[in-house]
Amino acid sequence: MLSDWQFIGIFVAMAAIFPGVPLIASRFIGPRKPNPIKQATYECGIETVGDTWIQFKVQYYIFALVFVIFDIEAVFLFPIAAAFDQLALFAVFEVVLFVVILAVGLGYAWRKGALEWF
Amino acid sequence: MTPQQVIFLIIAAVTLISAMFVVTDRNLFHAALAMMASFFGVAGMYVMLEAGFLAAAQLLVYIGAISILIIFAIMMTRRLMQSIESPFNSQSVGGLVAAIVSFVGLLALIIIGWPDANFQGAAEVSSNVLEGSVQQLGIALVSPDAYVVPFEVASVLLLAALVGSIFIAWPEKKES
Numbered sequence: 391m392l393s394d395w396q397f398i399g400i401f402v403a404m405a406a407i408f409p410g411v412p413l414i415a416s417r418f419i420g421p422r423k424p425n426p427i428k429q430a431t432y433e434c435g436i437e438t439v440g441d442t443w444i445q446f447k448v449q450y451y452i453f454a455l456v457f458v459i460f461d462i463e464a465v466f467l468f469p470i471a472a473a474f475d476q477l478a479l480f481a482v483f484e485v486v487l488f489v490v491i492l493a494v495g496l497g498y499a500w501r502k503g504a505l506e507w508f
Numbered sequence: 509m510t511p512q513q514v515i516f517l518i519i520a521a522v523t524l525i526s527a528m529f530v531v532t533d534r535n536l537f538h539a540a541l542a543m544m545a546s547f548f549g550v551a552g553m554y555v556m557l558e559a560g561f562l563a564a565a566q567l568l569v570y571i572g573a574i575s576i577l578i579i580f581a582i583m584m585t586r587r588l589m590q591s592i593e594s595p596f597n598s599q600s601v602g603g604l605v606a607a608i609v610s611f612v613g614l615l616a617l618i619i620i621g622w623p624d625a626n627f628q629g630a631a632e633v634s635s636n637v638l639e640g641s642v643q644q645l646g647i648a649l650v651s652p653d654a655y656v657v658p659f660e661v662a663s664v665l666l667l668a669a670l671v672g673s674i675f676i677a678w679p680e681k682k683e684s
Contacts, residue, residue, distance in 0.1 A: 392512070395555055399515065402552075448679050451580050455677060458573040459670045465565045466649070466662065473646030481650035484660065491663040495670040504674050 452504050463492050516556055523549030536582050544575045561642045 431438055470477075470485055477485075499505055526549060529542035547570040554563035648654040 392556070392558060395560070398555075446584050448677065451584065452674065452677055454573075454576050454580050455673045456670065458569075458577060459666050459673075461568055461573045462666060463663075465568055466659070468564070469561065469642050469646035470649055471646070473643040476643065476647060477650060480652070481647075481656075484650045484656055488660060488663045491660075491667055492670075495667040498671055499674055502674055502678070504678075 449507055456499055456504055459495065460492070463488075512556070516553075519549050519552035519556065522546075523553065537579070540575065540579050540582055543578070544571050547571045547575065561645065 433439060466488070467485075523546050526542040526545035530539045530546060533539040533542060547566065550570075551563040551566040554560075554566060649659050650656050
């Protein structure tokens with residue numbers, strides 16, 4: 391059973407090595423001759439425009455909050471989906487009730503404007 | 509050394525070293541990223557214990573949701589804490605004492621239990637117990653004599669959390 395995961399293990403190891411080796415190798419092999427123009431910050435390849443510290447948009451935070459709730463709902467739905475062909479009709483009604491209760495929450499977020507991006 | 513032990517050592521090293529970076533790094537954002545790495549290591553531990561669904565849930569919820577919220581909290585309040593503070597505070601002596609006591613206690617437990625320990629425990633679980641474990645969890649979540657009532661209560665709790673968090677986080681109306 392554990393051997394089913396060996397490909398994911400190889401994948402994770404490659405995902406760690408692939409970007410890591412060039413970064414580490416260039417730190418050791420590459421020449422370092424800093425000067426002020428090379429060290430200056432840049433934005434899309436040219437000089438920066440505007441302030442560095444901007445006002446944080448609260449829509450990002452509200453999106454993340456709504457995402458947390460529905461992420462946990464998805465975690466609940468995954469094992470139910472795996473067992474769906476063995477469930478009784480009553481159990482299906484319970485799953486529908488679960489989804490409907492959270493759909494009411496989605497409706498509240500929608501009407502409140504939490505899903506808009508202005 | 510079996511390959512399982514080598515992989516366990518690598519995963520444990522990743523978890524512990526990232527956890528150490530979380531606590532000692534002066535840059536708060538780097539600490540949050542190191543926390544995500546340690547959650548990744550914990551998910552690896554769950555895989556080693558043959559709990560694949562739990563590993564996926566850990567990745568989804570902890571790394572995907574909770575760490576992102578922590579990073580947003582850091583970004584929103586970073587302007588209030590422009591100065592990079594020292595990771596040590598005035599209670600470091602008490603913390604050191606508590607750490608040493610818990611370390612000695614855990615070490616004593618390990619040493620006492622070492623002669624009777626059965627290190628092949630995880631491999632002895634027969635595969636037909638684990639085979640349909642996700643399906644069994646799904647059935648147990650909705651069967652009336654198992655966990656259906658906590659399941660529905662959880663949905664109401666999530667609804668309350670959603671409404672409450674939007675209500676609290678909503679920006680106040682500006683007169684413009």
